[in-house]
Amino acid sequence: xxxxxxxxxxxxxxxxxxxxxxxxxxxxxxxxxxxxxxxxxxxxxxxxxxxxxxxxxxxxxxxxxxxxxxxxxxxxxxxxxxxxxxxxxxxxxxxxxxxxxxxxxxxxxxxxxxxxxxxxxxxxxxxxxxxxxxxxxxxxxxxxxxxxxxxxxxxxxxxxxxxxxxxxxxxxxxxxxxxxxxxxxxxxxxxxxxxxxxxxxxxxxx
Amino acid sequence: xxxxxxxxxxxxxxxxxxxxxxxxxxxxxxxxxxxxxxxxxxxxxxxxxxxxxxxxxxxxxxxxxxxxxxxxxxxxxxxxxxxxxxxxxxxxxxxxxxxxxxxxxxxxxxxxxxxxxxxxx
Numbered sequence: 001x002x003x004x005x006x007x008x009x010x011x012x013x014x015x016x017x018x019x020x021x022x023x024x025x026x027x028x029x030x031x032x033x034x035x036x037x038x039x040x041x042x043x044x045x046x047x048x049x050x051x052x053x054x055x056x057x058x059x060x061x062x063x064x065x066x067x068x069x070x071x072x073x074x075x076x077x078x079x080x081x082x083x084x085x086x087x088x089x090x091x092x093x094x095x096x097x098x099x100x101x102x103x104x105x106x107x108x109x110x111x112x113x114x115x116x117x118x119x120x121x122x123x124x125x126x127x128x129x130x131x132x133x134x135x136x137x138x139x140x141x142x143x144x145x146x147x148x149x150x151x152x153x154x155x156x157x158x159x160x161x162x163x164x165x166x167x168x169x170x171x172x173x174x175x176x177x178x179x180x181x182x183x184x185x186x187x188x189x190x191x192x193x194x195x196x197x198x199x200x201x202x203x204x205x206x
Numbered sequence: 207x208x209x210x211x212x213x214x215x216x217x218x219x220x221x222x223x224x225x226x227x228x229x230x231x232x233x234x235x236x237x238x239x240x241x242x243x244x245x246x247x248x249x250x251x252x253x254x255x256x257x258x259x260x261x262x263x264x265x266x267x268x269x270x271x272x273x274x275x276x277x278x279x280x281x282x283x284x285x286x287x288x289x290x291x292x293x294x295x296x297x298x299x300x301x302x303x304x305x306x307x308x309x310x311x312x313x314x315x316x317x318x319x320x321x322x323x324x325x326x327x
Contacts, residue, residue, distance in 0.1 A: 024268075025268075027280075027288070027290075028264060028290060029264075030287055031240075031241070031280075031287050031288055031289055031290050032241045032242065032260055032264060032290075033287075034286060034287035034289070035240060035241055035242035035289065036242055036260075038286070039242060046260075049245075049259050049260040049261065050259075050260045050261045050264075051259055051260075051261030051262075055261065056261045056264075056265070059261065059262070059264075059265035060264075060265045060268055062265065062269075063265060063268050063269035063272055064272075
């Protein structure tokens with residue numbers, strides 16, 4: 001792959017999964033690199049003038065104001081995700097287990113239910129980590145018009161996505177959530193720690 | 207390099223950053239231009255006193271475009287990559303007037319302050 005394409009890909013990777021913004025920035029960068037090449041410079045020189053791709057992406061994103069997501073839509077998104085996991089994963093597994101074991105191995109049902117709860121807990125914890133890292137939102141956040149970004153507006157890393165969800169593995173997750181009621185940007189404690197935030201996915205951002 | 211030199215560079219950088227929108231709007235008031243033209247015109251007209259990197263300029267142009275101060279058009283050559291041209295809008299002209307006034311007021315106040323001699327006792 002060419003150096004300019006690698007550079008552009010690195011810039012684009014920082015931007016939200018938004019066809020409009022990504023396409024515009026890609027076209028612009030391609031055009032600006034070509035301008036310098038047409039004036040006798042090498043692609044490498046052109047890339048040097050553009051600077052660090054992550055800084056450039058964040059400079060573009062700085063033009064888009066971020067609106068902190070209010071507390072209640074966030075809570076609703078969390079509930080939608082929780083019920084989604086229950087309805088789509090837990091209930092079918094439990095129904096299948098009960099119907100299968102009902103007649104001959106009924107004594108296994110409690111064990112199967114415990115195993116199911118364990119699997120659902122793991123999936124419930126993994127789902128937001130993967131969805132927010134990959135797509136910047138879960139189904140609940142999508143339905144509530146929200147998305148997860150870095151403080152700069154760039155896409156979050158996998159590590160940040162993991163740190164965001166750590167309190168969900170503890171008994172004190174609700175204390176973490178309460179922070180969102182009182183902080184300026186409606187951030188949970190672990191969002192402040194992971195330098196991420198949940199924002200309104202507006203028309204021009206998404 | 208000493209800390210004082212770093213401070214001076216820091217001040218110059220902050221001043222430039224704060225006035226970048228004014229610089230770009232002013233350059234576009236001279237006529238439509240594409241990105242590389244804006245960079246080179248700035249260097250030429252200030253004898254290199256004011257230089258800006260592409261990585262600093264393009265996000266500013268994007269911000270001005272979003273704000274409606276700059277309009278763009280793409281020109282597609284027969285061969286090669288399409289080129290993006292920027293021009294000032296009416297709102298951009300007004301913004302330029304406002305920023306120019308702000309800058310003049312600030313520069314005059316600074317000049318007035320720095321002209322003052324220490325009082326002798």
